Amino acid sequence: MHRTLTALLALTIASTGLTLATVPAVAAGELVKLRLNQAIDKLPVASETRRGYEREKFVHWVDGDGDCQDTRDEVLAAESLVKVTGCDIQRGKWRSYYDGATTRSSTGFDIDHLVPLAEAWDSGAKRWNEPTRQRFANDLNDSRSLVAVTASSNRSKSDRDPSEWMPALGKCVYIRQWVAVKIRWRLKVNRPEKQALRARAADCANSTIQVRRAVVVLAPRPRAAAAARVVVVVAVGTQASTRDSATAMRQRQPATGGTTEAETPSTPGTPTATATGSSASEPRQSPDPRSTITATRPRR
Numbered sequence: 123m124h125r126t127l128t129a130l131l132a133l134t135i136a137s138t139g140l141t142l143a144t145v146p147a148v149a150a151g152e153l154v155k156l157r158l159n160q161a162i163d164k165l166p167v168a169s170e171t172r173r174g175y176e177r178e179k180f181v182h183w184v185d186g187d188g189d190c191q192d193t194r195d196e197v198l199a200a201e202s203l204v205k206v207t208g209c210d211i212q213r214g215k216w217r218s219y220y221d222g223a224t225t226r227s228s229t230g231f232d233i234d235h236l237v238p239l240a241e242a243w244d245s246g247a248k249r250w251n252e253p254t255r256q257r258f259a260n261d262l263n264d265s266r267s268l269v270a271v272t273a274s275s276n277r278s279k280s281d282r283d284p285s286e287w288m289p290a291l292g293k294c295v296y297i298r299q300w301v302a303v304k305i306r307w308r309l310k311v312n313r314p315e316k317q318a319l320r321a322r323a324a325d326c327a328n329s330t331i332q333v334r335r336a337v338v339v340l341a342p343r344p345r346a347a348a349a350a351r352v353v354v355v356v357a358v359g360t361q362a363s364t365r366d367s368a369t370a371m372r373q374r375q376p377a378t379g380g381t382t383e384a385e386t387p388s389t390p391g392t393p394t395a396t397a398t399g400s401s402a403s404e405p406r407q408s409p410d411p412r413s414t415i416t417a418t419r420p421r422r
């Protein structure tokens with residue numbers, strides 16, 4: 123439904139000369155409450171591609187509130203088991219729930235993006251505008267988005283999802299946090315990821331996840347808008363001059379000579395491609411789970 127509305131919106135925008143940048147992609151702030159298994163079932167499935175990813179596209183460790191602590195220091199301060207002070211947090215007490223290690227020096231700890239930047243890119247962030255990517259990379263509004271863990275466990279994890287990597291400890295916490303962050307940022311999952319989440323969740327309590335959705339704004343898509351304009355032109359029967367519209371016109375008009383074979387969409391007798399693979403066989407995500415979540419994270 124959301125995609126259908128988005129497509130209709132794109133057509134409208136194309137015909138009126140506006141750009142998608144002027145239109146918020148989704149409403150913000152819905153509070154989502156779902157039991158773990160239901161939340162996993164509702165995660166939309168899509169194949170993933172890393173094309174175009176650069177870590178620099180996610181500006182991170184900013185000092186969003188100008189209090190001298192950047193995002194890393196903010197998380198260290200929030201998760202320290204003892205009181206800490208200063209701008210550059212070096213001393214405190216932290217426990218890495220991935221492996222149980224504790225430390226009083228922050229130098230051996232990383233702040234992990236629970237859903238890694240690259241995995242987020244693969245699963246939806248590639249369509250976001252830059253401010254949205256920055257807010258994701260510095261998300262202090264949900265304690266599940268960023269966690270202080272040992273650098274060794276963070277680097278072992280790298281950019282992998284739960285089908286590829288799980289922490290040694292805290293597996294159920296990790297699964298719940300992963301699902302919450304995916305919902306919060308309206309990210310999708312690929313098929314192996316959903317299967318892994320279901321399998322892991324079978325060993326966990328099916329308790330309620332509550333999370334508030336973040337504001338997600340998509341980047342303008344000029345090529346999509348241009349394609350939509352072509353569709354509009356064809357629909358009203360205007361002389362088409364682009365390649366796409368010419369192709370559409372060929373399907374409506376008899377060939378007047380010259381080569382036509384290349385224009386034939388399929389060879390007679392050739393079986394029509396059978397829908398296979400993830401997108402065809404995956405269950406459609408109906409009333410999508412983009413319904414709610416605000417995770418007010420009680421920081422420790």
Ligand SMILES: [Ca+2]
Pocket residue numbers: 184185186187188189190191192193196
């Ligand atoms: Ca700050």
Ligand SMILES: [Ca+2]
Pocket residue numbers: 170241245283311312315
């Ligand atoms: Ca994935």
